[in-house]
Amino acid sequence: MKRVIAFANQKGGVAKTTTTLNLGVALAEKGHNVLLVDLDPQGNLTMSQGFNPDAIERSMFDVLVHKLPITEIVETAEVDIAVASIDLAGAELALSSMIGRERALEKALLPVREAYDYILIDTPPSLGLLTINAFVAADGVIVPVQCEYLSLRGLVQLQNTLTMIRENLNPNVDIVGILPTMFDKRVLHSREAVEILQENFGDLVFKTRIRKTIRYAEAPVKGLSVLKYDPTGAAAEAYRDLAKEVLHGAKAREHA
Numbered sequence: 001m002k003r004v005i006a007f008a009n010q011k012g013g014v015a016k017t018t019t020t021l022n023l024g025v026a027l028a029e030k031g032h033n034v035l036l037v038d039l040d041p042q043g044n045l046t047m048s049q050g051f052n053p054d055a056i057e058r059s060m061f062d063v064l065v066h067k068l069p070i071t072e073i074v075e076t077a078e079v080d081i082a083v084a085s086i087d088l089a090g091a092e093l094a095l096s097s098m099i100g101r102e103r104a105l106e107k108a109l110l111p112v113r114e115a116y117d118y119i120l121i122d123t124p125p126s127l128g129l130l131t132i133n134a135f136v137a138a139d140g141v142i143v144p145v146q147c148e149y150l151s152l153r154g155l156v157q158l159q160n161t162l163t164m165i166r167e168n169l170n171p172n173v174d175i176v177g178i179l180p181t182m183f184d185k186r187v188l189h190s191r192e193a194v195e196i197l198q199e200n201f202g203d204l205v206f207k208t209r210i211r212k213t214i215r216y217a218e219a220p221v222k223g224l225s226v227l228k229y230d231p232t233g234a235a236a237e238a239y240r241d242l243a244k245e246v247l248h249g250a251k252a253r254e255h256a
Helices: 016-029 044-048 060-066 086-096 101-115 129-137 149-168 188-204 215-221 234-255
Strands: 003-007 034-038 074-076 080-082 118-122 140-146 175-183
Touching (some): 016 034, 016 044, 016 140, 016 215, 016 234, 034 044, 086 101, 101 129, 140 149, 149 175, 149 188
Parallel strands (some): 003 140, 034 118
Antiparallel strands (some): 074 080
């Protein structure tokens, strides 16, 4: 079952990029063909695989705005990645006057959907036009949420946006999982935040907890996923556990 999954949260610094990359590599370890799509003008996903966004001549901007085939900007590292550069910051403005602007990414992915088992989209920390493009192109959304109270409030806004997308643009998109990140089991507030998530979202909350560790900061500096940087460490195992949950959820939906 081929899946397009967007990773979204309008709050920054919640491990969206970390999750997109490391889940993608964990799925590839299990034999799946994976494409990562960097839809964030900051280009952190691109940098996390060792590419310099400032040196990239053609990127997702050209795909969305100039309709360049996405295959022209796919680079191969640990997995395939459709790269971003700072030009992408101008995409919202350039797209805003176009008819069908919310479907630019969906159309760009059509020619490659069959080539990949999983296409994972990293979005900017906002609910603007780039994120809306990701929602329209996606079958599901995974929301990384930092384990603190204020982070939980943004989920309501994200849900409202998804409701509008379902009503007007993509009836099939919904949250397929909420991932607690920066979890510290020693801190009561962290544990309480997870409890609140579970009370409100039940089975949507992944059992995997992404804990705080310096490994997640060290790996991108080397242009590597944490699975390649520290293959036997707890940080890598967490994303392997998440991959199992995502695959199990996909199987369950297939049989539903």
